[in-house]
Amino acid sequence: MSDDHVYMTLAEGHEDDSRWAFGTGFEDPLHGVDTAVPEGVDAAALAADCVALADDALVLAQRLAEWITRAPELEEEVALANIGLDLLGQARLLYSRAGQTDGTGRDEDAYAYFRDPADFRNVRLAELPREDFAFAVTRLLVLSAWRLEHFRRLTAHPDPVLAAVAAKGVKELTYHRQYAAEWVVRLGDGTPESHRRTRTALDRVAPYLGELFTACDVREEVVAVLRQVTEAAGLPMPAYRPLPGSGRDGEHTEHLAPLLAELQSVARAHPEATW
Amino acid sequence: MTTQSAQAPPPERLQEDFDATIAHDQRIEPRDWMPDGYRGTLVRQIAQHAHSEIIGMQPEGEWIGRAPSLRRKAILLAKVQDEAGHGLYLYSAAETLGTDRAELTQRLIEGRQKYSSIFNYPTLTFADVGVIGWLVDGAAICNQVPLCRSSYGPYARAMVRICKEESFHQRQGYELLMTMMRGTDAQREMVQDAVDRWWWPSLMMFGPPDDASPNSARSMAWKIKRHSNDELRRRFVDMTVPQAEKLGVTLPDPELRRNEQSGRYDFGTPDWDELTRVIKGDGPCNAERMRRRRSAHEDGAWVREAATAHAAKQAARARKEAAA
Helix, strand or coil: CCCCHHHHHHHCCCCCCCCCCCCCCCCCCCCCCCCCCCCCCCHHHHHHHHHHHHHHHHHHHHHHHCCCCCCCCHHHHHHHHHHHHHHHHHHHHHHHHHHHHCCCCCCHHHHHHCCCHHHCCCCHHHHCCCCCHHHHHHHHHHHHHHHHHHHHHHCCCCCHHHHHHHHHHHHHHHHHHHHHHHHHHHHHHCCHHHHHHHHHHHHHHHHHHHHHHHHCCCHHHHHHHHHHHHHHHCCCCCCCCCCCCCHHHCCCCCCHHHHHHHHHHHHHHCCCCCC | CHHHHHCCCCHHHHHHHHHHHHHCCCCECCCCCCCHHHHHHHHHHHHHHHHHHHHCHHHHHCCCCCCCCHHHHHHHHHHHHHHHHHHHHHHHHHHCCCCCHHHHHHHHHCCCCCCCHHHHCCCCCCHHHHHHHHHHHHHHHHHHHHHHHCCEHHHHHHHHHHHHHHHHHHHHHHHHHHHHHCCCHHHHHHHHHHHHHHHHHHHHCCCCCHHHCCCHHHHHHCCCCCCCHHHHHHHHHHHHHHHHHHHCCCCCCCCCEECCCCCCEECCCCCHHHHHHHHHHHCCCHHHHHHHHHHHHHHCHHHHHHHHHHHHHHHHHHHHHHHC
């Protein structure tokens, strides 16, 4: 075995960049899928749907990445990063689809880095600050349960690209929901402190539930999941106290602007640069 | 097993078997007898390596939120995730020697165990992410590839996997720098500035010079370590200079030149006083790195306690059900 091999080959050409790090070997779910917008599909509406779903994923991924180096255990560092990576992957595909269909030809980074907060269409639950681990897994449970049902419906979408992205996402979201549900049960059942913190987290997410079901009416399925998990965790179901407004209409909390300011800072400081 | 241990061979015989295993370049495995010094040295080295992976997530992790393209963001997030994974394999390798992860984490947090001094330097621009991949991961690879042949089996096997992943990270860093060097003037300046700041600390990653490295000789005799600090440092310089030329950056060492006789590179002496200061805790970010690690550990205590309490309740419920 040559000690030096891995190092010596560095300056040689590497055309194949599919495996920059473990976990970034993105399989292309659009392989062999026709990217022309099918007849009868409203291209502008399709693009708007893609942007909204991409914004949800990007903003939540940004919040999950804030846990890196702050998670309670190394296994959680790995799991939260993994979920963040899945969501980033979904966002990238959806932004690309939006760029193909809204007539602008923009690439994924144009959507992520060069739009202002009022142009973002993510649901507000995704942008709320990081808080504690109980809030992290409670928010993740709600958003992944909702997004999973939403994606299941989208697998039958007349646009074959969106349908393919959704089909890939269903597998990922099933794992995200499972991970979050297991932690909510552990925390609800664990100690008086963890129980109290998880109740608080449920109260924090409750006002933002209504907005999700306006965006995609899968209330029945999501409520069934929440009922099952809270029951197993010995926690009360979150009460509905719907908040007016909706991130889908560009109405956001005060937390989105600072999140985007950080996300976009380097890209906007060097608009001419390539990375 | 029990009958064997009742008639354990005499200590001289155990030492002879151990020495023979080392001499024949065979692996020592967790159940084999080993001298206390060998076990202690390994625990110290593997733990220090595991801690370095975990603390090493911080300087780069700072840039995940600000990575300037979604592709770079995904690459960086995956890389930092890999580092957490490396920490996990290494803590597992240390556990085979009878010291568990919680104990080692406690020793880190109390400052009783060290991590690589390189992570006490700040990451000031996004170019630092590329330079850490190229130089810091590159130096780590030079140090670690020989450890794939370390005499302790679980450590050697963990290193095989880690080195494969590190080489992806290094390529990824170098490719980022190549892309930036083809970009704007501001990007090229950022790359050169990052190289200027990280070059000497990277050379220090190989440890003090051989004549000032107290544990090296014993580790080499035990084949835990395979090459001296100075030899590894020279190899790193020899391999890195052509890469710097191809990249178009200048390495900040006026004494660096090719030695026509040896075909290798002569280079200046790192500031060993700086290394000593940083190891002793007076580097630019020591306090910050430790504070972050400690607060993550303390903030997560209630989560770990909840998981333990839930597992105990589950087990009790299962026992009750079985009894009913």
